[in-house]
Amino acid sequence: MITARDDRRRTFETLPAGAEAGTWWGRAWVAALEQRAQDPARLARGRAYAVEGHVDAVTVTPGRIVAYVRGSRPRPYRTELTLGAFTDSEWAEVLEAVAADPAALGALLEREVPQSLAETILPGAGELVARCSCPDTTRPPCKHAAALCYRAARLLDEDPFVVLLLRGRGERELLEELTRRNAAHAAREQPDTAPDFPGVPARAAVARTVLPPLPAPLTAPAAVGVPPACPAERGAPDPLALDQLATDAAARALALLTTGADPTGDLTLWQDAVRLASAHPTAGLTGGARALYRDLARATGRTTTDLARAAAAWRQGGLPALTVLDEPWDPPAGPFDRARPALLAAGQGSFRPDRNRLTARTRQLRLSREGLWYAYESRPDDEDWWPTGTPSPDPVTVLPR
Structure with a gap:
């Protein structure tokens, strides 16, 4: 089980090539440092360092992003950028704002920074503080810190959860908390009315010598409902895995109710793993879905690429399409x-x-x-x-x- 501490430290061995940020939030990250820079020549040299690959592995923890940057001397310099992490109360406001706004939640799940939260989570001018072990301390940022800033901007392009980690929370714990809050919002929006089930009073039913016929069964629902949100407790099962199991069980129950047949009864282990994975497209997966692909591939002795290809075939046409792929x-x-x-x-x-x-x-x-x-x-x-x-x-x- 991944703990909050594990989720709050990420190391990126490689970063995308190039120095210029491609997204608006990546450019905002760079602007936060450039607007307070006193020497444009150092920024230009730092950009060149980033393009030439002088920045080694980058480690991100709450409030800090650190890397070793190779300069003109043999020994690299330890360079870091710091950004203030949010307090618990500030995080509560951010999470509630995202859970209450479907557009913001959708953007975050698509690995984009929601426009409504840009001023809150992205650094402003002067918020990014640069430090470096190099001897150049006269007019910060130095070229090594500038290089780290440009490379970090490219990292944010690919994964905006990096800036949320800098603000103090990891991707997994954020998604779990958003799941709970979103379920609470959905529950509040549903009408609180009891269903009108057909039947007879218990006293009247017991008093008769011949019981009346049972009422007709209820009409099967049109679709599977959403399972309740499960809390994440230390030592408890993974809430995202429970959600997956509950959703799958509900779908199978609905199929039994409407057709009288279990759609998974005759599937092999590999076929059933593909069926489960096909419910989660590989593009823009959340952390939980990525873990599902990894675990299913490991359990069946296949690679995640094999599983992704087979899941695409299943979405194309179910078991017959998987058979066409494999045989x-x-x-x-x-x-x-x-x-x-x-x-x-x-x-x-x-x-x-x-x-x-x-x-x-x-x-x-x-x-x-x-x-x-x-x-x-x-x-x-x-x-x-x-x-x-x-x-x-x-x-x-x-x-x-």
Whole structure:
């Protein structure tokens, strides 16, 4: 179990190339230091240091970002930038503001800084304080601190949770607290009315010698509900894992109620792991979803890339689509004899057959045993095929226009 202390220390061994920040919050970070700088030449030299890779691994903890920066001498200098961390009361205001604003919560989950919180969480002019072990202490910041600032801005571009860690809270604990607060807001917005269940009074039912027929069962709900938020307690199960289990159990129960069949009853361990992972797209995952992918891959003896590819296939078409991904087979000649001329006539080019697959450069079609065509894509000169689109019995309509 990851503790709050573990969550409040992050080390980044490598950073994106380049010195210029690409997001508005990354540029605001740089401006907080540049606006108080007294020597533009030092800033220019620090930017060059950042581009040339003079900044080593960066460690971020509440209120502090530290790295060793290599200058003109053999021994690197210890350089740090400090930013005041929030008090508990200040954090309470920030978290409540995010939980109450769906747009702010959505932006944060998409790894963007919410515009409504920009003035609160981003540093203002003079808030970033630079320190360095180099002998140049006359007119801060020195070029080493400037280099760290530019590289940290690129880091913030990729992961704005870094600035929230500097303000005192780690990503995992923030997401757990936001989950609890968001659930509380949703509960307050729901009407507090008791359901009107059909039935008879207990006294009347017991007094009769012949009981009346049971009331008709309630109509099955249209969708699965949201499980309650679970608190994070030391030694207790992971609340995000409990949320995942409760959601999956509810979905299976709804399927049993409406169809009478368990959708997971005949799945293998790998197939069930793919089904669970398919509920969480790989782009913009939260910390809990990333942990789910890692744990499922480890339990099935596969890599996270294998699991991500299989989950994409499952989202493409469920178990049949996963079978198409994993199992090549030898179909009869008829479907290929019809598909290849149709693709050529539609201007899609010439496709090369191989077992149940038709391939043309970066595009591929795979035929399932049920007679459906599934589209795949790859980068040029790379046999790394990924599912895309939705299946169809017509190979022409499967390919993107």
